[in-house]
Amino acid sequence: MSTNTEDTPDNPSPATFGKPWPEFNDGLTYRDLVRSPDSGLTLIDFYSIKHQSSAPLLGWLQRIENGQITVNGTVITDPKTVLRIGSELVYHRHPSKEPYAPHLLEVLFEDDHLIALNKPSGLQVLPGGQFQQRTVLTQLQWHMKNQESCPVPVHRLGRGTSGILLCAKTKLAKTKLAALFAEKTSQVVGNRKVNNEVNKVVKMSKIYRALVCGIINDDEIVIEEPIGTLKYPGVAKGLYVASSSGKPALSRVHVLKRDVKNNHTVVQVEIQSGRPHQIRIHLSFIGHPLLGDPLYVNGGIPKCCAPETVDETFAEDGGYKKPANPVPGDCGYYLHAHQLILCHPITNELCKITAPLPPVFLANESSESTNQE
Structure with a gap:
């Protein structure tokens, strides 16, 4: 079974749903x-x-x-x-005002077990920080309010990342998908030699499109820098960064376009593992951070890293004030979860789901660039 979002007579435009956000959340x-x-x-x-x-x-x-x-x-x-x-x-x-967030979601694929959404940049997946109601989960709950259970996301995308978000509609699908994501990441630990194809059966492949600073000279790069955490103001559990003592992570980068005039490169990235902010960290680690990334700079580290201090000032609702330094949820970078290929957790059929490219990537594909495919 293959699912794509291109408009053809047999494959019409995906359905769209979403309610505008109220001025105040419900508390x-x-x-x-x-x-x-x-x-x-x-x-x-x-x-x-x-x-x-x-x-x-x-x-x-x-x-x-x-x-x-x-x-x-x-x-x-x-x-x-x-x-x-x-x-x-x-x-x-108490009810409060939340920052702006888009509310419309496209359905790329849906059956009795799964629903795949095209998440816009700027929309958070699950409640946290300043976004308690303005999330994908809330829109799913509103959309499915007359059904027995609400679909739940089985992985996350950064707030500034657009593209495919996979959600489970049943407990069995959720359990099997969680195991599938965990299995994909665990393969990195046991197979550090990326050219050694130990498992030729593709159970899951996640492919992203990214726009990065500078010109990448090599046509293909494999990045294996481990990812760990360090203390960082405004991030309670620590900020994920490139770290030799971190957990294994693997990204395969393929250059699609080189725009020498504007000094940026369009790349395709397939991630073997699923560490938080992995693509942002790995591309910045090799000296090519995502264009517009407010947080990560060369080396896979944050732009600002002040010492951890005790701050007893608080916002109107008693919570912490928005950090002065950039945090992972800040938007501005260009990253899109473009394609997902997986074995259906229930039917074992092969599913190929594609999210249309945002305008910025379409514009760069049509611009005068050096193509190295």
Whole structure:
């Protein structure tokens, strides 16, 4: 089974769905259960320790005093309240305005088990940071509200990355797809010699299109730099970077166009592993960061890396203020998940899904460039 998005009589334009975002989100609730290790902690200690990535201590203090937290259904405004085992805590986040995000999604492929979407650049996949409602997941929930269960993304694309996002419609499909993604990444660990074709059966292939700074001289490059993390302001779990002590990662880069006049190159990248921000890191590691990338520079490291400091200032809702330095969710770069080939997790048929190229790539393909294919 092959699925493509080119307009032909047998393959019409994909369906599009999506509701405009309301001015304010609906507000959210977050639930916690006090377990034995946390018994005896005060309310402020519990939240400032267990959820320090959400807000600084003074931010949590404001939320408690504002009556945004209940214990066993009762609003508690005393931050020194001692917690007991089994108590249910609920933090109520007030409705708020979220930054701009596109809302329309194209359906590239759909059956009883899977749905593949064409995600626009600027739309986050799952809730996090400043985007709690304006996400792909929310649009799926709204679109599928009359169905028994909502499809869920089985992998992520960066907010600034466009293209194919695969979602599972059943628990079985989700389990099998998760195993397939994990298996693809694990193959890198056991097969560092990329020219040694240990497994000739293609179970999954992810191909991206990218626009990079500078002229890449080699027609093909294999990048195997490991990817690890380092402490970075505004990124609670650490920023992913090129690191010799990190986890194995493998990207195959193929040059499509060289635009000498504008000093950039259009490349196709197939990733063997799926480390976060892998393509951005690998291309910057070889000295050709994505054009417009606000974060990664030559060497696969961030443009700015101030020491980790304790910042007790907070935004209006008690959370952290938007970092002054660039963070991974910032947009501006050109990266598109163009093609996905995989064995269907239920039927075992071969699926080929293609997301149309955004205008910037079409323009570069038609420009006067040096083609090295």
